[in-house]
Amino acid sequence: MRAILERQEVQMTAQLTAAQTSAIAHVQDQRKRLSDDCATIFDFGETAWREYRSAAWYVDRLRAEGFTVEEGSAGMPTAFYAEWSNGDGPVIGMYAEYDAVPGNCQAAATHRAPRDGLGYQAGGHTDPHSGLGIAGLGGLLATKAAMEKHGIKGGLRFTGEPAEKVRGSKPIHAAAGYYDGLAAILSFHPFYMLPMCNTVRWDTHCGAAYSMIYRFICDAPQDWGVSDTPIPQSHSAVRAPGAGEALNMMFTASKALRDSMLPHQGGWSMSEAVLTHGQATADNLPAGLAELQYMIRTPDIPMAEQVTAALDRNAQAAADMTGCRWERHWVCKSRPGLANHAIAGTVWEAMQAVGAPAFGAEAVAVAQEVQKNAGMTVMDDPFLPEMSQLLAPQAAEACLRRDLPPSQRNSTSDDYTDMTWHAPTARFFVARPALRGGPYPPWVMNALGGIPATIDPMVQTAAKILAVSALRLLEDKEARDAAMAEFVERTAKDPIPPLCDYDPPIGFRWPEYVTTARGFDWWIPSGMDEA
Structure with missing residues (x-):
């Protein structure tokens, strides 16, 4: 040997x-x-x-x-x-x-x-x-x-x-x-x-891989459910559901999309992550901002485009129902x-x-x-x-x-x-x-x-x-x-030119380490973890 x-x-x-x-x-x-x-x-x-x-x-x-x-x-x-x-x-x-x-x-x-x-x-x-x-x-x-x-x-x-x-x-x-x-x-x-x-x-x-952030903005809640009849007592008035509800509707509808739209084989997947969700300290105001990130992994570009089109429709529907407008921001388009x-x-x-x-x-x-x-x-x-x-x-x-x-x-x-x-x-x-x-x-x-x-x-x-x-x-x-x-x-x-037609998405609320008066920590404080 x-x-x-x-x-x-x-x-x-x-x-x-x-x-x-x-x-x-x-x-x-x-x-x-x-x-x-x-x-x-x-x-x-x-x-x-x-x-x-x-x-x-x-x-x-x-x-x-x-x-x-x-x-x-x-x-x-x-x-x-x-x-x-x-x-x-x-x-x-x-x-x-x-x-x-x-x-x-x-x-x-x-x-x-x-x-x-x-x-x-x-x-x-x-x-x-x-x-x-x-x-x-x-x-x-x-x-x-x-x-x-x-x-x-x-x-x-x-x-x-x-x-x-x-x-x-x-x-x-x-x-x-x-x-x-x-x-x-x-x-x-x-x-x-x-x-x-x-x-x-x-x-x-x-x-291929596509990733994008859907942003919902509720910047004119007074225009949702507007009526010619003034309603007193603003706290009981009809209010716009706001960006938090839009995010929730988008999240739920797109889970149904994932389950039904595409074949269950072939190495494709779609996952999501919530980046921001409203103002946690507001009292009676609708959430003004919410952001939901998606990552789509597919064998080819046409499939990624198909899923993106369906997500866009979901975003429009969620915005219409909640008094919001929506934006799509690219994180990546990879060949x-x-x-x-x-x-x-x-x-x-x-x-x-x-x-x-x-x-x-x-x-x-x-x-x-x-x-x-x-x-x-x-x-x-x-x-x-x-x-x-x-x-x-x-x-x-x-x-x-x-x-x-x-x-x-x-x-x-x-x-x-x-x-x-x-x-x-x-x-x-x-x-x-x-x-x-x-x-x-x-x-x-x-x-x-x-x-x-x-x-x-x-x-x-x-x-x-x-x-x-x-x-x-x-x-x-x-x-x-x-x-x-x-x-x-x-x-x-079979040429495929670069798909990137967007700026680096560096300005979003990506998870990160922070230094405050409490010291150096993750953006979710360490005291919130399980033992």
């Missing part, structure tokens, strides 16, 4: 160029710093459009590493655009995400607990984007180090992508040209569903993804050279402690077996297609898809820590994404794959040209 392993190691080493070997060594040398960086972003736990500390951290770090950085790119305060050049040559794009999710505050601990000084309603990393972004940074810096050491010409572009959970920044960056002119884009994500674990997407990329077999093959070769992440004895001990504290059976081998296995892209594709209609080209949703229309893009997944058995409460996955022993293997492996893939593309003109030729052919066959 040892001889076989040694032969495999020799074969793996032979597949790597000197620059690629240097990049892997760089990630190894930086693993402690990557671990600390990942913990830093995890502890920030900042949510969509309010990732102030996270974005500032990346900007400072990239400038210290020799990158030229534009803060607030495309009008988004928590986005950035960084670039570095080692001379004329192809430019490779990578990126970081760093937004967390409200209501998922979890410490990097083996039991359920919010981060220090906060309650459970605060933001927390679920995917986790903390690990995603630091893996991207680690791959970027390893590529840069190898390019400098081995004299490889070309450049690197690194974008900071806020608000991914509402599909926020990438459609905006795309429309503003930030992905134009790239030879390739490398898109990494922690695995979140089987079979997409330690593999690369092949044909079935993510679908479905475009496949590219050539670049997917290049990344798959890099993934095979690097291998799957290894979760050692310390990670196993952490996972077992989590199982115990979650009230589950403690297992000798607590992790999913798929975490330590590589899966060929074609095999993953075949498994994915088993649950989809033959006519459906895209499934689920993620806004990396907008990048695929501007440069050859590979989307790959590396195992994050996930436990056998279950179902587990949400805090388990969130905690495992923050504990260094369990999340570091994913971060380091993904950083190596990113660096090796980038260097393969920089060093191999034939691979680069094949990816670009396929990109040109596919985009010419």
Whole structure:
């Protein structure tokens, strides 16, 4: 067995160029710093459009590493655009995400607990984007180090992508040209569903996503129910129901829409969130403002347009019945993804050279402690077996297609898809820590994404794959040209231009951290949480 392993190691080493070997060594040398960086972003736990500390951290770090950085790119305060050049040559794009999710505050601990000084309603990393972004940074810096050491010409572009959970920044960056002119884009994500674990997407990329905010304004309540006969005693007069009732009607009607309008298969979904709801301290006045956000995930754009038209009709009806007017404000309009077999093959070769992440004895001990504290059976081998296995892209594709209609080209949703229309893009997944058995409460996955022993293997492996893939593309003109030729052919066959025709939706009442006389806290005070 040892001889076989040694032969495999020799074969793996032979597949790597000197620059690629240097990049892997760089990630190894930086693993402690990557671990600390990942913990830093995890502890920030900042949510969509309010990732102030996270974005500032990346900007400072990239400038210290020799990158030229534009803060607030495309009008988004928590986005950035960084670039570095080692001379004329192809430019490779990578990126970081760093937004967390409200209501998922979890410490990097083996039991359920919010981060220090906060309650459970605060933001927390679920995917986790903390690990995603630091893996991207680690791959970027390893590529840069190898390019400098081995004299490889070309450049690197690194974008900071806020608000991914509402599909926020990438459609905006795309429309503003930030992905134009790239030879390739490398898109990494922690695995979140089987079979997409330690593999690369092949044909079935993510679908379209629309998100919008319906705003109801009751600014002329005196005009609702108006009569020629004056009514004394204003407190008993007929009053406009107001924006709160409009929101309630919209919410209820659109739930009926979700249940009846579209097929119950095919990877589409619609969800909603209340952003604002009236004036809580008013006495006898109708609520003047209410806002309801929707996220629509569909395989294609026509389906997203169909759902939007139905929601618009519901909004008009709700406004008519409650004495309001209504507005629709876009959060995102994201295109479905475009496949590219050539670049997917290049990344798959890099993934095979690097291998799957290894979760050692310390990670196993952490996972077992989590199982115990979650009230589950403690297992000798607590992790999913798929975490330590590589899966060929074609095999993953075949498994994915088993649950989809033959006519459906895209499934689920993620806004990396907008990048695929501007440069050859590979989307790959590396195992994050996930436990056998279950179902587990949400805090388990969130905690495992923050504990260094369990999340570091994913971060380091993904950083190596990113660096090796980038260097393969920089060093191999034939691979680069094949990816670009396929990109040109596919985009010419069925072009979809950017859909973003709106300003960044940064001015809404997005959940965020606040500092008051009471100190630093989530916008829902920590004292309101369950014990």
